[in-house]
Structure formats: C-alpha cells, structure tokens
Amino acid sequence: MNRSEFYEGLKGGVIIAISSAPFAVLFGAVAADNGLSVMEAGLMSATVYAGASQLVGIELFGQHVAPWLVVLSVFAVNFRHILYSAALARFVGHFNPIQKFFTFFLLTDPQFAESVRRGESGIGISFPWYLGFGAAIYFPWLLFSMVGAFFGRMMGDPRTLAIDVLLPIYFLGLVIGFRRRPGFYPVVVASALGSMLGYHFVGSPWHVSIGAAVGVVVAALLPLPKERMPMTAASETET
C-alpha cells in the first residue's frame, strides 16, 4: 500500500466530505422525519451510499409507495453509475477483483469526477489514492447522516436555514467543472430540456434517466473530432 498516494487521496476527499456534510445531515433529518431510526438511517448511508437516491428513497418511503417502486426509483436515480463505471473501466483495469469491488462500491459522483480528471491528466489512478479519497468521504457521510437523524426533529424547516438550496448548487458545481469538454454546451442544453420534458410528462424520478439519455444521445450524434487517439477497451482494461 503506497502511503503517500493514500494520504493524497484522503486530503482530496476531505474537501468533498466537508461540502457533502450538510447533505448527510439533511438526509438524516429527512429520514428521521419520515419515521426512520438513527440506526436505519445509518444502515442506509453505509450500504446504499448515494446521496440523491437516498433522499429520493426516503421521500417515496414517507409517501407509502410500494417497496418495489422505491427500489426501482433508487435504481433509476443511480442509473448514471452504469455509465460511470463504463467510463472508469479504462483507468482501473489493473486493479484486482477485491480492489474492483471496493472501487465500484465507493463510486459516487465526486469520486467519479475526480477519478476521471486524474486519469485523463495522465497521473493515473492507484488503488491507495482511490481508497483514500473514498474513505475520506464514506465515513463522514455515515457519521453526519446519523447526527442528522439524531437531531432531525430539532432542526425545524430546512427552508429557514436555506439547507434545501445546497444540493442543487452542489450538483451545479459538478456540472460546470466539465465545461471545457468538447460538446459540453449542446449536451447540457439537451439534458436540461430532456429532464424538464421528462419531469412534466413522465414525472420524477424518471426525468433523471430521460434527461441523461437525451444528453448522451446528442453527444453520440455530435460530429467526431478530426484527430483522435485510437483506444481499444481490451488493451486498457485487461492487464
């Protein structure tokens, strides 16, 4: 285990942990509000470990939606991870199966964004770095969601403290982090339109998968850049 890589990962992850702490507290508070105990909220953060979908799941659970529909909605909100793990494949081919298990278990939005940035910059992704980055997010996420569940009923209306605007702003920050990529603007416009149409005509949470699909299809149809490096999946994923 390369210690300096691990610590570098930890250091990078701490920033994410701090900025996601309010959401962990928010999740815990919403969970308590919908009848979950501190232990149940903790179990959900420890095993699902996907902020937006945890909030969607809790919201639907609170509305007494059928359990299979709650699970399906969690799957829909998390559908993007299928595309994340596909995009990450070329950078983690050298990991062993156990390392891959942890890699994919810890694959959250910021973990993906940071890993791709690191992979594409040429530094490469080592398992100690990845694990350090993930651990720095995972344990605070677990801790703060239980804190949120514990104090949930005392917090009152999240609107008063403007907690509710933090989540979309956080996602907005991740979006603009990609603004230098080719095709960024057409993809964002297409996804925004697709998600709004999906929201009005199909309903939440399907607008997430519908909007994403529209954006991805537009990206696939955009003209290919003239010069590009040939890349084979086999050479980069089987080592």
Next chain:
Amino acid sequence: MADQISMDMILLILAAAVATFLTRIGGYVLITRMKTIPPRMEQALNAVPAAVLTTLVAPAFFNGGWDFKIAMLVALAAGIRYPGLMMLGAGWAAAMVCRHLLGF
C-alpha cells in the same frame, strides 16, 4: 419507536443497496465484454457526467421559486471563478438574503 429497527425497513434498505451496487458495477461488466469502444460510444460516455448532473440541476432551477433561481445564478457566477465551497457559500448566502431580507 425512533430507536427500533424494523425487518421490512432493513430488507428495503438492503434491496436499494443491491440495486445501487448493480448500477455501479454494471457499466464495467458491459464495457469489458466488448473488444473495442467505438468512437461515438466513447464520445457518449464522456458526456455522461455532465448529462446526468444537469438533470439534477435543471428541475431545481426551473421549478424553484425566485429564491432558488437567484441563489443558483449567484452560485454559477461564483463557481466560474472560485472553488466549490465558495460557490456553495455564495449561493447559500443569496438564498438566505432572498428569504429573510427580500421575502421571496
């Protein structure tokens, strides 16, 4: 009541956890079965993060009230120049001003 753990709830949480893990490993399993990544598919995969994250942002902006719209625009302006936490702080401050001083 608040300290109890119900079996139904545990099963529901674990089912959600399994569904989530399947999405997290599914793309890797699919892509490694293929010999090469066609250029258009690669271009599509590269667009995934921005495409998905946009769908979490757009409804909040368009369906939200003026407080949301102003907070997100302020955050956007801040986020282009400054790091993430500053962006969060700026947006949060704007929302607090809108709600408590301007009454949106």
